[in-house]
Amino acid sequence: MTIRLYDSRQQALVDFVPLVPGQVGLYVCGPTVQSSPHIGHLRSALVYDLWRRWFTYRGLDVTLVRNVTDIDDKILALAADTTEEGWARAYRTELEFPAGYQALGILPPPYEPRATASVSEMQQIITTLLDKGHAYVAPDGSGDVYFDTASWPTYGALTNQSIDDMAPAADADPRGKRDPRDFALWKGHKSDEPQSASWASPWGEGRPGWHIECSAMSARYLGEAFDIHGGGLDLRFPHHENELAQSTAAGMGFASHWMHNGLVAVEGQKMSKSLGNSIFAADFLAQARPVVVRYFFSAAHYRSTIDYHEGALLEAEAALDRVETFLERAQRRLADTRFAGVGARVVPDEFGEAMDDDLNVPQAVAVLHDTVRAGNVALDDGDLDAAARAWQHVAARVPVLGSDPTAPEWRAGDEGDAHRAPGTLVDVLLAARQQARADRDFSRADEIRGVLTGAGITIEDTPSGSHWSLEQ
CATH class of the missing domain: 3.40.50.620 (HUPs)
Structure with missing residues (x-):
């Protein structure tokens, strides 16, 4: 086009x-x-x-x-x-x-x-x-x-x-x-x-x-x-x-x-x-991670006035977190499956059409979030084929905007380490829960699951292992 x-x-x-x-x-x-x-x-x-x-x-x-x-x-x-x-x-x-x-x-x-x-x-x-x-x-x-x-x-x-x-x-x-x-x-x-x-x-x-x-x-x-x-x-x-x-x-x-x-x-x-x-x-x-600030500026149409107000960066953080959580959730869920190495990341037509139309980033971002929602539904339903397609599409789009929250450049240094820390702690707790289940200490396993659920983390037990995601 x-x-x-x-x-x-x-x-x-x-x-x-x-x-x-x-x-x-x-x-x-x-x-x-x-x-x-x-x-x-x-x-x-x-x-x-x-x-x-x-x-x-x-x-x-x-x-x-x-x-x-x-x-x-x-x-x-x-x-x-x-x-x-x-x-x-x-x-x-x-x-x-x-x-x-x-x-x-x-x-x-x-x-x-x-x-x-x-x-x-x-x-x-x-x-x-x-x-x-x-x-x-x-x-x-x-x-x-x-x-x-x-x-x-x-x-x-x-x-x-x-x-x-x-x-x-x-x-x-x-x-x-x-x-x-x-x-x-x-x-x-x-x-x-x-x-x-x-x-x-x-x-x-x-x-x-x-x-x-x-x-x-x-x-x-x-x-x-x-x-x-x-x-x-x-x-x-x-x-x-x-x-x-x-x-x-x-x-x-x-x-x-x-x-x-x-x-x-x-x-x-x-x-x-x-x-x-x-x-x-x-x-x-x-006031926020640099990738959030970039997303905040990028998400508005380039010809429009951006009206900065209190809470604007928090809104941008929440929106970008939905993308980041899906990418990380999908990557964990698809690991060790035949979908882990999905093909070349090609920007889908509807995203490209929006960008070709006077750099309509707001429309492109709307398409991005629609795909994130569809991908989360697919993961919830265990439809790994659909989840892999959604992951592929999202992973192709965010680098074009320069706003891939999982990219190494946004996670380098102390700020990136701090952002990764919660995920690392969850992985440690999941490993402890897995060990408790292996030891048939189901009371301990349920206790850990309850702690994670109380923190807004959803646990999925699948044949390939346990996976977690933030509640949407």
Whole structure:
């Protein structure tokens, strides 16, 4: 089946046809490293990790580029309040991000470029825009260079806006602009800014504007035409609108498709510093097993807003535990039977159809849980053939989502050992019960069974041995 995705520019579901057969070029706007990562950063990175995994599963070779914005007004403003240089603050903050990505099993992108490493490419694009008459040097001597929005008739195409309805661009001193909506391509050096945040250019010392950074990095690593540009919904305007305008005005094909992930709200409110409700990644990851946090973010549709509320991670834990319990129960029950080595794990059609439909993970997860329920019924009924098929299907699906709770990477270290400990204790008690039965000490065997039953554990005595599972 063809993969379909929601193209934000076309505002429609479209068939995905890569520019180069068998390959996908995906550029994602990464973080501006001004402060510690929050859960919005985790959610965005995870969305494109899921897309990457699914494209790969469907046999496509994915080149994902996720940039790091390490030069920006906000970084410099925050650094100015301290004795720290802007570049030092950016680098120190950037180092905080990989821990969260790694904890959630987010695959490292092939390229994760810093903006400051592509300044020469940015200057080349600006020169092209000046030569084509789509940019101008501010006449006030500031050294600023602006994109001339009036020169580009399709400005507003991404967000379907008329230029007359747009608010003025607030990214630079408006005194050097021809039109308030013109945006900065290059910002002349200011006397109160550190020299370390300045580069030589044909227009004088200065630094790049925010929007030109992504145009340069996407072209450098994916070429002037590539398949998909992604990022958070809050970047759609003005950032992505301006990227599209300047890149196409410079003669680039740019992105064939635009993709935007939903944001994270907290108790129904937008997460923001002004409201004081920002949740930092490290604090969030401390609340639950990382695989549970990954499941929590993954289970929502990537374009929807996730509303985090008290108890949300407990709900995710309970849902994932049902999957984990079934996988472990089935593995124990099917051990030493002809079903133990079931065939290749192929994702079933209904799961694949959901994923092909604009990465409809909620529908795919619903199919997953239906299979878990059917598998548990089969185990209860002793239908090992049906149980094996269910186990095979579930075991094939969860790795595609990167959320297989039984995978070694989620069970490494102290947290994994702690999670395995209850199962180990149950196995010890079962062995003691088995020995009591062999010794015909049925009173002791019944006592152990009663202890386990009281703890919510169901015991199944079968010809191949005793098996246990958590009560559903």
